[in-house]
Amino acid sequence: MKLKFQKIERQTITETIIDQIKEKILQGELKPGQQLPPERVLAETFSVGRTSVREAIRALQYMGVLEVRCGEGTFLTENLSLLSDHFKASYIIRQYSVMELVEARKIIEGETVYLATKRSSKEEKEALKQIFDVAIRVQDDVAAFLKADFAFHKKIAEMSHNSVLQEFFTAMRELTLEENLEVIKKTGQIQKAIAFHEEILHCILLCDPEAARRVMLDHLENIENTVQELTSRHMEQEGGLEKTI
Template sequence: MATLIRPSLSLQRPKSLAAQLAKDLSDRIARGELKPGDKLPSEHEMVASYGVSRTVVREAVSSLKSAGLASARQGVGVFVLDASSIAPFRIDPEELDTVKEIISLLELRTSLESEAAALAAERRSAAQLERLRQALELMGRAVDTQQDGVDADFSFHQEIAQATNNRYFIELFAYLGMMAIPRSRIGMYKSDIAARNAYLKKVDLEHHAIFQAIAEKNAEAARLAMHRHLSNSRDRLKRASETASGLGTHKT
């Protein structure tokens, strides 16, 4: 019989470390300390100077990108934009404060990343497949060591975008940043390590199915595997939310 799990589901507060770092950087831009065209400090430099994790830095930088204040140049770094160049389409990370909004973003990702997986299967190089395999191994190690695996999860999806060899998929995923990983914004299973490990093992298995299809250059299988993975992620989030609200149960 399936075990009933009641996860701890908590929304991050608006003044999270990432939000504070994003505000500090945006204030520096507003004051002119960081001017249009200037390169932002590297991830390593910000981790050292602010005393925060790489995940916090990535989410803060993602916030700046979504606000139209910064833009990534592949292989070079992240640069400050002129305020007048704000893109018409944007996702404000601070608006992703409800399960409903995060599910909406997952639905957008499902349509986009399913096609990205198919293109990656058709176009990936041997070197790109190796980087994808390394990202998959990172996820496996996170599961084995009972880590949350957010960075590894993000890296896996980012490498798939890279393997499309389509700059727009690559730039869009860079724009989404850590917003793309639901549990980077919502604490799932914080008080239930066993439930979190079971959840991450399911994610890891789904990643393996995607990887296998891309390795075999089977575009349709890759498309279906990615669609299944993100649909499952949406459904798991819905069930976790309902359980935390006392409206349902979550089965492992």
């Protein structure tokens, strides 16, 4: 007879604490933005050393759940964009190429704009227009425009009313920020971007999801091409090194 035993799983104190804090959050006892008890108090509450508490906090911090402000205290993160941070971390080893990212963006954003057109409320559409107007106003300031550009795309992602897609969008966009800066610096790109945005906005306001998607794809293909140009130029300069983020 073969005895089957379950593998004993040791749980470190740190893990236990992490789980307990997670639990508290899940049960709604801790709300976003709320302050946690100080480390020393927590340590005493759990009857463990401060080290263990600190390591648990550190883990949750880098998971994006907690926010630690030196001298002030530890807080539950206000607006969580957990995925994106760790997507950024993941590129440490698996270096996504720019082209892969742009391709993924086409797929995600083509769909978010489609859904956004179909699902968003009048108020949301109005808010999107506001963001577009801001972008126009700051078009001479590259940094400010980039920010407004980001806000525009992000708003569309929100308007899709699908938080999974939102997370994916944020994750990708943060990784392509540098590239975007380069792209946008190219002469005429800001004007082109504005034109595309205007058309996208137009399609959304007219409730034409298909057209919105088409224009968004054009927009991103334009970016794709520019990235490709820049990349090949870099490769010439740098002797054929593959360009990754």
